[in-house]
Every structure is written in structure tokens, then in C-alpha cells.
Amino acid sequence: MAAALDGLGAVLDPLAQRFAAAGFELALVGGSVRDALLGRSMPDLDFTTDARPDDIERLIVGWADAHWDIGRKFGTIGLRKDGYQIEITTYRTDAYAGDSRNPEVAFGTSLDEDLVRRDFTIGAMAVRLPGRVFVDPFGGMEDLEAGRIRTPGTPETSFGDDPLRMMRAARFVSQLGFEAAPEVVAAMREMAGRIEIISAERVRDELVKLMCGARPWDGVDLLVATGIADTVLPEVAGLRLERDEHHRHKDVYQHSLTVLRQAVELEARYAAAQEAAGLDADDPQRLAPPDFAVRFAALMHDVGKPATRRFEPGGAVTFYHHDVVGAKLTRARMRALRFDKDTIATVSRLVELHLRFYGYGEAGWTDSAVRRYVTDAGAQLTRLHILTRSDVTTRNRRKAERLAFAYDDLEARIAALAERERLEAIRPDLDGTQIMAILGIGPGRAVGRAYAHLLEQRMEHGPLGPKRAEEALRQWWAQQPEAQA
Template identity: 75%
Template sequence: MFLAHAHARLAAALDGLDAVLGPLGRMFADAGFELALVGGSVRDALLGRDMPDLDFTTDARPDDILRLVSGWADTHWDIGKEFGTIGMIKRGYQIEITTYRAEAYDEASRKPVVAFGTELDEDLVRRDFTIGAMAVRLPARVFVDPFGGLTDLEAGLIRTPGKAESSFSDDPLRMMRAARFVSQLGFALDDSVRTAMTDMAARIEIISAERVRDEFVKLMCGKAPRAGIEALVDTGIADHVLPEVAGLRLEKDEHHRHKDVYEHSLTVLDQAVELEAEYATAVADADIPEAQKVAVPDFVVRFAALMHDVGKPATRRFEDNGAVTFYHHDVVGSKLTAKRMRALRFDKDTIKKVARLVELHLRFYGYGDAGWTDSAVRRYVTDAGDLIVRLHILTRSDVTTRNKRKANRLARNYADLERRIAELAEKEALESIRPDLDGSQIMEILGITPGPAVGRAYRFLLDHRMEHGPVDEETATRILLDWWNENGSVSGTVDPD
């Protein structure tokens, strides 16, 4: 039944693309060249997934491809010409046409060595996995599947066309890609693939950090990121690309005085994925800054969920009374997260967001017991800034206790905190709290020039705003002058007189 439906989906996709496939296929055939839709494009068509990008392969050389498409494509570029790839846009589709090729890595090189081929099957056997080694010859629309990719698609299996060791030696990034497909498609690794990934895990180190990062982001944004992370950890690849996560598998002590931090983190990730969708829907039309809204998938909140406890191994202490503590693991974890993201060449903004969430993930605990003032609620919101919705997701996701009474209590407490945030937000612009007087007003009122005294006055007014809420300018002026008369000279400033 799957096979019949898959072929029907493929036929429907090809029909829908005929305005592109038809002319392109005939153009290459008339010029004496072969052309085939290939790889992920065919796989996605068989699965009924969207196909915004179209990949083709041909026996034509790059210069021939350029000559043929230069008058047909809406626009084209030759950035990948060295590797046999010509890119273009046609009717809104991004298209890449690549010459049949063999691709391999020198043992000590990060750059692929490319040799052009002459046969479609020769090209397909060098592709990463069987589910990407299927093609449709054009313009006749002949389905080509020499390595059983459709069968593996039905079985949900990640398998290589040839020997897995040879495939991963050619391009070690394929090991990351295998884990990515586990996440994106919900497929399982073939035993031969898992064995090769385990044996060759260290080979991933020859791949540039940028390429590893890009595959990792795709993995984290898949429908089952937990499964992808487990594949990386179980095969040892995470030891090389994400050692902080692999290190969460703390040794179990014989008294079981602490929970498995690795399993807890994966559960938090699972729950974050679920809550991400709920919050994204809830805030989609809310009157909040766009920067606070979350998308589906949202890499920042997912990665923060995975990394939130990476500071625990370094901070674990066994107390005399048998307790296990992880003091300051939030701060340590934030630093470790930022360091790892820098190593993977993430941009500064993304690093800042993820690290900040890790740092803030414990801030809520104690809310129900301590009884937060409005000032504490304001600080919670202002410290989170545009990350407030993501912090809601992370904090709620961090509850994995099996004690239903405790879980329900934490859920009620956080719901109450969100209610109070909403109530205060109706009265005040919490996301952009500033003192009731700005720097220029402070200097004018106190008769001082720019310097440390202005900063101290500004911080005093900000603290007052947090504690008591907004006041009018006249009241703020009086409060500032009272503080200045009592504290100005003591703090090392000169009295305005």
C-alpha cells in the first residue's frame, strides 16, 4: 500500500512541476545530454513533502549547463562551478544542476576532491543514503532506484548505497546527516550505518565547524530532535561535536542519590518541543513585540532545553548528609554553552540568547514559597527581555518529576506567575522598563556633568521603578533629590551646591 501511494504522490508532484521539468528535460535531451531529478527532491516527492528546492544531475559539464540555462532561467549563478554545480531560479523554485560526480575527502583535508562521472548509477552509488539515491530521468519520467531506496523509505531505514565506511570516509559529514534524518524523518539507523558511525566518529573532526553547525541546526529543528541527539551520543559523535551533552551521562552512584541528568535533559527537550507549538499558537496574534514570539521549530528554545543542565557535571557535590548539590550550575552551564556555540561558529546573537536562557532557567524556583513582590516579577520580565516567552517554555519544560503533587504545584505556581506578568503588563510596559527620568534629565536636575554619578543616580531610579512602579516626573524629581541629598556626597560625588 505504501509503495502505491508513494508512486501516486511522486506522479502528482511531477505533474505539478511540469512547467519546469518539461522544458528543462527537453532542453537537455535536445542538446544530447541526460538529466534527472535526484536525491532529496525525489525522496520528498515520494513522501508527499513540499519541494521548494529542486536538485538535478546530468552528464553535461558545468560550462554546458551554463550555456543551456543562461537564456532559460530567471537568474543563475556559478558559485559551485568548481564542484560541478550551477544554481538558478525558475518560477520561484531554487534549482541546482550538478554534473555526475565522485566526491571524496583526503585523509587530512576538509575540502572535497571532485571527479566528474558519466553514468547516472555511478553518481547515485556515491550519494549519502539509499533514500537519497533515487532519481527520475527526464523528460520521460523514468523512476530509477538501483539500491532499494523506496524499500528503505517504506521501512523507515537509513542505509548507504555502498559500504557505510566508504561513504563516511568520502564525506564524514554524512554521519551528522544520518542523525539529522533520524530527527527529521523519524527513521532508524541501519546496523551497518550505526557501526560505521561508531567506529569512525573521530573522523567528524576534519569537517569544518560551520558545516557541522548547519547539520546540527537541522537536526535540532526536526520533528524528533531527541532521537537525533541520542544517535549522536550513542555512536560517540557527540564526544567530538557536543561533548557537554555526552558528559551529562553522570556515573550512577550506588545509592541513586541523583537522577540521570542526560535522560532528564532529553525529556526537557521533548517537552519543550510540545510547549513550543502551544506557545507559538497562543502568542501568534498577541500584542507583544515580534522578537518575543516563537516559531515552530524554534532552535533557540530547543537548544537551551538540551543544554540547560550542562553545568551540573562540573558543579556536582556530595554532601555529608547524603544530598547531591549542583550550586551555580546555571551560571557555569551558560558559560559552557556559549563556549561550545562559539566553537561551532554560531552568530553572536544566537549565542547570547541560548546562553541567557540557560543562565535564567532556575530563576523561577522558589516563587511559590517566597511570595514574589511586584518588584521581583518586574525583574523577572526585564531580565528575560525578549526571551520571556522562551523562558516560559523552558521553565515549564524543566519539570520532569514523577511526583504528581509536586508537578501540579509547580505548574500552578508558574501559571500564577504568568497571570501576574500579564496583569502588570496591562499597566506597565514591562518589556522596556526604564527609570522615570533619563540621563539628560538627571544631569539637569542635579546640575552635574556626565560621569559615574549619573550612572549611580540612574540605577537608583531604576531600582525605585522596579520596586514601586512608575511615578510622574514631579514625583521622580523629588525622589531623586531626596536620594541625592542623602547619598550624593557619600558616594564620592560633589553636592550640586
């Protein structure tokens, strides 16, 4: 940790001297200390102090490159200095009263009082400044070395103060690869219902961080096992109902976790391949791992199965149209969690399309079908590649190899067609202005219908060129009621 702190000396030392000269305490705290001990990058720095917000602001004005006070009512002043995002917060305590969705904040008077209110022991460590004295009253270092998530006080007290900490425990399981201590898991299970008082926006933000961790499947599994997912992701929790004692079909819940794990692995490989190929950073297909959309689609892709399960004569189990139903359920859940429209559209579209590939290897696809696959996927084509490949979890090696070969072939055909036709931007060979000029008509619905017809011809036959496109347009027009008038 000493080396990490030395690297921050240009920020830590002058800031600490300002507070000390004014008679205030200052300590680096929480995730900043944890990350320093883990050797992780530290672009964000958190400090705590006995100074009140007005005093904090007075001390940093003129030194900070910029500052803001949006968190003033919670005791926090934010600032930027030499590229670091910094938050300085007055010692405090906070808790949720009854069914309130917002914590009640009270300022504290000591560092120890501030540390005991923190979520977990690995975040309840501090470094007093300017002397750089390490403070660890609750054994955070030991838990960090053991890979354990534990609370400074009782977990019941910690989760009672802020129920979102239960989701944060699952997030750290995902991000750090740690395990929650048995008493933490027991308290999460006992208090799972308290998560209902937390705002959808705060739940969403924790969920995104969990899904973007190194092992999101472990974090999700903890939410499901403790019953928290019954509230925040009931569709995922509901997949456990698909276990079949007669083994007539796979365990859909465990399958979904496996798909998620495989998507994380493939995400990194596709991103590396794009980097090696020199794909432009602003290309809509460019991935920037961790990619929440592809990961959440992998988790949610089969949530339509419980509603569509049917037992057929002879013991077969079917899930017809679970892709469409799953997309609707995914869209509804993400709206409830207050996701933005673009993210909702991306994830739900991936869920809807995740079965589109199946049948390619057996029946074969025409070039027209390949074009439609690419056009339907649009900017999500790379994500769809990842999701489709990740959805193969069969233990039958021959079947897995056959599916992998078929998808390799599909990707190769997509690349070949794109090279010939610039497939990513399929448009009719004639635009609206040209259509109106050829047919001698003005703007109206007929132009839109003509455009759609030419697009259909483009999809079916590939580029026609202006001459053949005009012939096709005139043949179509001759059959339209407007041409007979």
C-alpha cells in the same frame, strides 16, 4: 509521486527539453525525489546531469529568473525559477583524503555512478527527464517505506568519503523519525573520530538541522550512543557520567532529552497561542517553530552539573551554580561551532536563567521580583517560559501540578503587570536630559549613576510619575559627593 511531479511540470518539462535538445541527460535526484515520495513540500529542487558547469550555465541563461555559480568548482550551478530554488550539478564523485577538511571532487560520467556516491539509499533515487523514469538501484523506496537509514554501498565507504554523513544520519533520524540500520550505527561508532576532520561550520549546520527536526532527542541520542557527540557535543555526552547506581538523583542525560522533547511540544503550543492572540510577526517574543534557540537551550541547560556535583552528608547530591557554569560551557561550545554572537547570547542566557523561577511557589515574589524576572529575560521571555516549564520531569504528580500552577500564576502576574505598566519596556520615569536639567549638571558619570538609581526605583516601586521621580532624584543627589562640592 506522479502528482507531485505533475505539479512541477511547468519547471521540469522546459528545463528537461533544453538539456535533451543539447544532447545532455538530466534527472531530478536526491532529497527532491524523497520528498516527492513522502508528499512533502518541495521549494528546493536538485538535478544532476552529464553536462559540465559551463554547459549548464549556457543552457539556463535566458530561461532562469536568476542564476549564480558560487558552487561551480563543485560542479553546481544554482538558479531561481518561478519561486523555486534549483541546483543543477554535474555527475560527480567526492571523498576526503587523509585529514583534509574539504572533499576532493571529480566529475562522473553516468547517473548510476553519481547515485552510488550519495549518502543514503533514500537520497540515491532519481527520476530521469523528460521521460520521468524512476531510478532506484539501491532499494531506496523499500527503505523509505520501512523508515530505515541505510547507505548505497558499505557505510564504511560512505562515511569515509564524507564523515559528515554520520551526522546526517542522525539528522534524518530527527527529521523523518527513521531508524539507522544496525550496520550504519556500527560504522558510526567505529568511525566516530573521523568527524574531527570536518569544519566547525559544516558540523554546526548539520546540528541546527538536527535540532530543528521533528524528533531531535532521537538524533542527539544517536550521536551520543555512537561517540560522535564526544567530539561535537562533549558537554552533552558528559551528562551520562551523572548516572548514579544508588539512585540518589535523576539520570541527567535522560532528563535533558526529556526536557528537549517537552520543549518541542510546548514550542508548538506557545506559537499557536501567539497566533490566536494576533501577536505581531515582528514582536521580539513571537516564536516561529522550529525554534533552534529554545531547543538547544533545553538540551544544554544542565551541562554545568558534572563540574558542580557535590555529595553532601546524608547522601544528598547538589549542583550549586550549575546554571552559571552551564551558561559558560554553552557559550564556549557554540563559539567552537562558529555560531553567530546573537544566537550564542540567546542560548547561553536561557541556560543561565533556567533556575530563576524556582522558589516562586513557596516564598512568593514581590512585584519588584516579577519585574526583574521579565527585565532579565528581555526578548527571551517566551523562550524562558518554555524552558522553565519543560524542565519539570518529576514523576511525582503532585509536585508537577504544584510547579505548573505556580508558573501559571507567575505568567498571569507578568501579564497583569505588563497591562498596567508596559513592562516589556521598563525605563526610569526621567531620561538623561531631564536628569541633567533638574540637577543642573552636564553629561558625565553622575548622570549614569542617577539614571541607574531611578531605574532601581522604577523596578522596586513601579511607575513613579515625573513628580515623585524628581523627589527621589533630589533625595539621592543630596547624598552624592558631587552635590557637596
